[in-house]
Amino acid sequence: MNWENNLSNIIEAINEAQHKGIQILCLPELCITGYGCEDMFHSTWIAEKALDKLGHIVPETKDIFVTVGLPVWFEDKCYNAICLIYNQQVLGFYAKQKLANDGVHYEPRWFTPWPTGKAASFHYLGTDYPIGHFTLDLFDIKIGFEICEDAWREDRPAGHTINHGVDLFLNPSASHFAFGKAEFRESLVVKSSERFDCTYLYTNLLGNEAGRMIYDGDILIAKKGQLIGRNRRLSFKNFNLLSAVIDFNGNQDGEKAIQLDHPNPFAEFGKAASLALFDYMRKSRSKGFVLSLSGGADSSSIAVLVAEMVKNGLEELGFDGFNVKSGLDLTEGDAKKVVYQLLHTAYQGTVNSSEDTFNSAKSLAESLGARFYDWKIDEEVGAYRDSIEKAIGRELTWETDDIALQNIQARARSPIIWMLANIEKCLLLSTSNRSEGDVGYATMDGDTSGSISPIAAVDKSFILSWLTYAENELGYKGLKHVNSLAPTAELRPQEMMQTDEADLMPYSVLVDIERKAVRDKKSPLEVYDRLKGGYPDHVLLKQWITKFFRMWSINQWKRERIAPSFHLDDFNVDPRTWCRFPILSSGFQEELDELSRS
Incomplete structure (x- = not known):
């Protein structure tokens, strides 16, 4: 709930991405509020304030597509969502379908899972936008979405008919650190890109956000079973930016951006x-x-x-x-x-x-x-x-x-x-x-x-x-x-x-x-x-x-x-x-x- 800090990090990341010519930017899960707000997610004013901060982010997105994570109250229920923004225009809100409820996670205590395949209309700043489960056609490609736990389930959203033929999946996450977890996470991303014959981009929160959980800032990019981008984790910086050039027509991609990482517990x-x-x-x-x-x-x-x-x-x-x-x-x-x-x-x-x-x-x-x-x-x-x-x-x-x-x-x-x-x-x-x-x-x-x-x-x-x-x-x-x-x-x-x-x-x-x-x-x-x-x-x-x-x-x-x-x-x-x-x-x-x- 450090609104000023979070907004500053988000806008700075967008500005740096624009400077580097990046066209698609995936920011982490619940990055406006922070993932660790816990029972404060029951307070409707938290989501209302997040939407207010979203209004400060949208004008910063000139010539770039950005996903931004935030809680959204819809029909008296709170959803873990991402707002999809392109060139200073909101395009819609994807809502998380599979909620983490094991180990250190208690998401069902705060959020409602969105029904697979359902789409509805959400009123924001005088306009109705799609909310729920849908894909976007942008840059001559089809873009689909999963949020963290969505990808860890066998009956995941990526396998639904809505996502057939998706060229690029974006997965903004808040996946806590544990010894050896990064290897499993990398395997998940690579296998996802192979299974769905697509490019799969995963990005994680960074740092000790709320006291107990540590987020390692993992960024992974895989294409059709090959890892082509991985950053170094556990940075002391406010954020890290990793990019890759992808040719969705099947031609040669840019140079792989795979950095060495910490090899053992x-x-x-x-x-x-x-x-x-x-x-x-x-x-x-x-x-x-x-x-x-x-x-x-x-x-x-x-x-x-x-x-x-x-x-x-x-x-x-x-x-x-x-x-x-x-x-x-x-x-x-x-x-x-x-x-x-x-x-x-x-x-x-x-x-x-x-x-x-x-x-x-x-x-x-x-x-x-x-x-x-x-x-x-x-x-x-x-x-x-x-x-x-x-x-x-x-x-x-x-x-x-x-x-x-x-x-x-x-x-x-x-x-x-x-x-x-x-x-x-x-x-x-x-x-x-x-x-x-x-x-x-x-x-x-x-x-x-x-x-x-x-x-x-x-x-x-x-x-x-x-x-x-x-x-x-x-x-x-x-x-x-x-x-x-x-x-x-x-x-x-x-x-x-x-x-x-x-x-x-x-x-x-x-x-x-x-x-x-x-x-x-x-x-x-x-x-x-x-x-x-x-x-x-x-x-x-x-x-x-x-x-x-x-x-x-x-x-x-x-x-x-x-x-x-x-x-x-x-x-x-x-x-x-x-x-x-x-x-x-x-x-x-x-x-x-x-x-x-x-």
């Missing part, structure tokens, strides 16, 4: 999460980030993501562009000097902390250029402990009060790091990962404290592997200490030799169980049947599965309160976007009994 993660952090920072009008840097894997990965944000932003926008777009008054310098202005870190040690983690945190912060503070919280922890011991009339011991003694240390760190964030007017970065979210291995109001949780959608095994990648491939040599340490909360006395995997289970096992139980929705016994071939110790495997399901069940309340996170993988455990589970349940008791008897 590790590269995608750095690009996607850093872009998401940049947009989240500037759109929340924050001055930067504050991070409790423990020297362990999770907080270190987030520190590197902020450094990647600066590096990628400066490389693509230059200092002046980065400074203006961030909305901050930064002092010019290299990447490390900019990181210094944006990232404040603190090592909050206790008597249970080690020199290894302190040195790990300090050396990483220095290598990135981040500000680094360190202080002890033993006095605060001691005060809490003294107060409760006096109240209950006994001393706390590790034998009887293990969890309480661990948690108070994590919670005692929260107020002071929040204080630093308030002082600096920065976002506090939460350090919980998805594996911790699965089993509640995180202290509520402790390491879950934060404004945004950048890694809550990826598992711990991924984080550990990515840190090695970041050290060796991205050049972050300050990760050497981090990558040499076994993950540990460092909340018990050092002589107890605490490690995460001893508290839980091997992270690789946790990930295997998570994928079957959460992503694939399998019961405990089904999880066991699918994993037992890879684990010779079946008794131990059953113990791990039982532990996972029990901890998953009793910790839903924690997942409900984890800070907003970016959607990065093909699934996540955020109940507000992907995985809803009851706060109170039986805890799979009957199903776990079946597992134990099997």
Whole structure:
């Protein structure tokens, strides 16, 4: 709903396309309002204002055909539509027929699917225009339309008789980022162009629009089974423009415009999460980030993501562009000097902390250029402990009060790091990962404290592997200490030799169980049947599965309160976007009994 910004981007894109001699321009789905307005789409004034903004766009379309996405109320129902404009004249409105209703999508909550093959009349600014499902004859070719989910269904609009003989399909989309999704999307576009013997153009939204979803700005052009245009995704720019010269008479087309892209999930993660952090920072009008840097894997990965944000932003926008777009008054310098202005870190040690983690945190912060503070919280922890011991009339011991003694240390760190964030007017970065979210291995109001949780959608095994990648491939040599340490909360006395995997289970096992139980929705016994071939110790495997399901069940309340996170993988455990589970349940008791008897 940033009307001025969205209108500026749209008009600037149109003007650039006109300057380059482009005749047909496809802008993304719902680009006037933004895709992520959610329940605000129920407000009729949102669509009315979008139509008002459309009136500012139409005069900008001299000698060019443009599709512009917006919500349209028609006969007391809201439709996800695109307006078709040519040479300063509205030609009609195509309405989306297939609504996304899986994973992170809830489109049927806001929109009505348009009936396939139906066309009606829509009154706009004193004139009646066609609305619904139709094609256009323009530039001596037949143009058809699909909007995002339309193309992902077997009974898609492109296969309807209305679209027989279409030369060009335009697909404006708002397709969220997930690891590996770009390859599937490219395959869909190429196969669509082959199946319908046409040229197929796909364009996607770009950036972290509303907080959780990341859009990669994918632009794809295929002709009759051949990819002829693909841009680089996950740009820090306001928009990207990709063009191709198409001869619809079957003669030689122009040169292919296929650019190299990020080839693997590790590269995608750095690009996607850093872009998401940049947009989240500037759109929340924050001055930067504050991070409790423990020297362990999770907080270190987030520190590197902020450094990647600066590096990628400066490389693509230059200092002046980065400074203006961030909305901050930064002092010019290299990447490390900019990181210094944006990232404040603190090592909050206790008597249970080690020199290894302190040195790990300090050396990483220095290598990135981040500000680094360190202080002890033993006095605060001691005060809490003294107060409760006096109240209950006994001393706390590790034998009887293990969890309480661990948690108070994590919670005692929260107020002071929040204080630093308030002082600096920065976002506090939460350090919980998805594996911790699965089993509640995180202290509520402790390491879950934060404004945004950048890694809550990826598992711990991924984080550990990515840190090695970041050290060796991205050049972050300050990760050497981090990558040499076994993950540990460092909340018990050092002589107890605490490690995460001893508290839980091997992270690789946790990930295997998570994928079957959460992503694939399998019961405990089904999880066991699918994993037992890879684990010779079946008794131990059953113990791990039982532990996972029990901890998953009793910790839903924690997942409900984890800070907003970016959607990065093909699934996540955020109940507000992907995985809803009851706060109170039986805890799979009957199903776990079946597992134990099997």
